[in-house]
Amino acid sequence: METADVLVIGLGPAGASAAAEAARRGCKVVALDRKREAGLPVQCAELVPALLDVEAGAVRQRVASMVTFVEDDAPDLKPDFPGRMLDRAAFDRSLVDEAARAGGDIRFSCFITKITPKGLVELADGTTLRAPVIIGADGPRSRAGKAIGAVNTELVETRQITIALLEPHAATDIFLSAGIPGGYGWLFPKGEVANLGAGVSPQHKGRLKTIVGRLHSKLIEERRVEQKIVALTGGPIPVGGMLKPWGRLENTTVLLAGDAAGLANPVTGAGIAAAVHSGCLAGQAAATGEFETYEEELEDVYRAALERALRRRRELLTAKPEKSALRRSWIAYPEYWQ
Numbered sequence: 001m002e003t004a005d006v007l008v009i010g011l012g013p014a015g016a017s018a019a020a021e022a023a024r025r026g027c028k029v030v031a032l033d034r035k036r037e038a039g040l041p042v043q044c045a046e047l048v049p050a051l052l053d054v055e056a057g058a059v060r061q062r063v064a065s066m067v068t069f070v071e072d073d074a075p076d077l078k079p080d081f082p083g084r085m086l087d088r089a090a091f092d093r094s095l096v097d098e099a100a101r102a103g104g105d106i107r108f109s110c111f112i113t114k115i116t117p118k119g120l121v122e123l124a125d126g127t128t129l130r131a132p133v134i135i136g137a138d139g140p141r142s143r144a145g146k147a148i149g150a151v152n153t154e155l156v157e158t159r160q161i162t163i164a165l166l167e168p169h170a171a172t173d174i175f176l177s178a179g180i181p182g183g184y185g186w187l188f189p190k191g192e193v194a195n196l197g198a199g200v201s202p203q204h205k206g207r208l209k210t211i212v213g214r215l216h217s218k219l220i221e222e223r224r225v226e227q228k229i230v231a232l233t234g235g236p237i238p239v240g241g242m243l244k245p246w247g248r249l250e251n252t253t254v255l256l257a258g259d260a261a262g263l264a265n266p267v268t269g270a271g272i273a274a275a276v277h278s279g280c281l282a283g284q285a286a287a288t289g290e291f292e293t294y295e296e297e298l299e300d301v302y303r304a305a306l307e308r309a310l311r312r313r314r315e316l317l318t319a320k321p322e323k324s325a326l327r328r329s330w331i332a333y334p335e336y337w338q
């Protein structure tokens with residue numbers, strides 16, 4: 001059986017950041033992902049806050065403002081909403097490269113099939129690994145989380161197409177409508193193209209193609225985008241709020257980071273910055289053994305914001321989805337923050 005000091009499951013932003021931090025602190029780190037290579041396929045709208053530290057090569061464009069469309073009303077402009085649009089594959093790749101440079105043993109094409117009650121990690125190829133600390137950075141449907149009873153029970157399902165823009169755009173466009181139940185639509189510009197997508201509660205997943213198709217047709221009519229779809233993606237986003245980020249399986253401690261810990265925002269679905277940050281903290285905790293401090297730090301930084309978002313999301317799910325309720329459920333409006 002192979003052993004390590006720290007076993008990281010998942011090499012998205014959370015896992016790569018965790019692997020880098022634990023390796024920098026002298027741990028023998030093995031980090032695994034079922035993907036064949038870092039960051040691909042991309043399942044993301046690629047927007048991050050301006051403050052997140054991103055290698056220049058992974059930035060495709062800056063955005064300055066947010067424009068929110070509530071049903072057919074005239075759009076509301078939020079001028080000061082700076083962010084950056086990533087090349088998410090390049091971003092993930094740069095984090096994985098950093099983990100390798102720090103000394104992490106990085107392995108792709110490794111599918112984890114099981115984490116046993118004793119803390120053994122079993123791979124599809126029959127290999128078994130063990131470590132005193134496992135970092136579960138394996139996304140919304142985390143096996144590591146399931147093993148310690150921390151499961152994301154609320155998810156949003158998404159569909160996104162990439163299309164060419166007919167004119168440059170420097171804002172993030174948000175579409176709120178009763179016709180997009182449990183989520184919203186987005187148009188995020190990325191140089192000459194844009195990501196156009198929508199998320200909805202899982203029971204409405206079957207409507208996503210029509211919802212995104214309608215948004216696409218509207219933008220074609222407005223002569224903002226082209227018809228031809230150049231990429232298609234989607235995936236689940238955890239929207240039930242923060243989970244207890246650690247637990248034990250006999251002598252093994254399991255730390256959860258990123259989406260596995262439920263750190264994506266239940267309203268916006270944004271989770272990249274929290275994944276990077278929590279991954280670093282998890283890597284640090286794996287090296288120091290300060291697991292309670294890890295939980296406290298996540299509580300301090302994320303609990304209040306995630307609970308507000310969760311409250312707003314649930315209010316919208318139970319309210320009559322009138323325009324006032326839609327506005328109250330979105331971060332661009334003062335009502336959201338009251």
Ligand SMILES: Cc1cc2nc3c(=O)[nH]c(=O)nc-3n(C[C@H](O)[C@H](O)[C@H](O)COP(=O)(O)OP(=O)(O)OC[C@H]3O[C@@H](n4cnc5c(N)ncnc54)[C@H](O)[C@@H]3O)c2cc1C
Nearest residue numbers: 010012013014034044045046047112138139258259271272
């Ligand atoms: C359509 C869409 C659009 C989004 N847009 C944005 C956005 O614009 N901005 C933003 O901030 N967030 C966005 N998000 C959310 C964001 O992508 C996530 O919050 C972020 O990727 C979380 O990072 P992570 O490292 O925790 O998980 P992930 O990036 O999901 O990485 C988990 C990794 O674990 C691996 N893995 C899972 N199971 C196994 C297994 N059994 N064996 C081996 N490996 C495994 C996966 O292959 C994956 O590489 C979006 C999500 C979706 C679906």
